[in-house]
Amino acid sequence: MESRILNALGIDPAFIFIFMLVLFIILFILYVNVTVKYNRLKSSYQTFMRGKDGKSLEESMMEKFQEAETVIKVTKQNRADIRDMRKVLDQNFQKVGIVKYDAFNEMGGKLSFAVAMLDGKNNGWIMNAMHSREGCYTYVKEIVNAESYVELAEEEAEALDKAIFSDIYGKETK
Numbered sequence: 001m002e003s004r005i006l007n008a009l010g011i012d013p014a015f016i017f018i019f020m021l022v023l024f025i026i027l028f029i030l031y032v033n034v035t036v037k038y039n040r041l042k043s044s045y046q047t048f049m050r051g052k053d054g055k056s057l058e059e060s061m062m063e064k065f066q067e068a069e070t071v072i073k074v075t076k077q078n079r080a081d082i083r084d085m086r087k088v089l090d091q092n093f094q095k096v097g098i099v100k101y102d103a104f105n106e107m108g109g110k111l112s113f114a115v116a117m118l119d120g121k122n123n124g125w126i127m128n129a130m131h132s133r134e135g136c137y138t139y140v141k142e143i144v145n146a147e148s149y150v151e152l153a154e155e156e157a158e159a160l161d162k163a164i165f166s167d168i169y170g171k172e173t174k
Helices: 004-009 013-049 055-088 154-164
Strands: 095-101 112-118 124-131 135-142
Touching: 013 154, 095 154, 124 154
Parallel strands: none
Antiparallel strands: 095 112, 112 124, 124 135
């Protein structure tokens, strides 16, 4: 079969046939690809909608929204509770510093001690217990904003420094 148009253009009909065959194969591959994707989407949709109609699906979504709102409310309450606990915690003794020493030359074994207990704002007290052969003498001095209104002994000042510069529960800072 000869065509005057194809002869005038110098195109062999076999090239057109091969081009159309390649184009058909490419389109068939694309069709198979689209069909596979469609079937996957249809399967996912059927799995999602299994046993549900529009009304029950809406109810399910509303339940999930209510659960999310409940979680948000609980989270807000937890944050408020944590803030309250932090306020209370600042008033509890958190920092401790202790120094053991020999109060008198004739005594050994470091039986005397000075202990400082402070809250989160460095308020608290220092207790100094001095042990001697005649007895034990105990003194307590108040600490306000990391300072004492009464002069501190060397061991008391050291215990106060240890308490001030320690982290919560006695972990030393670096």
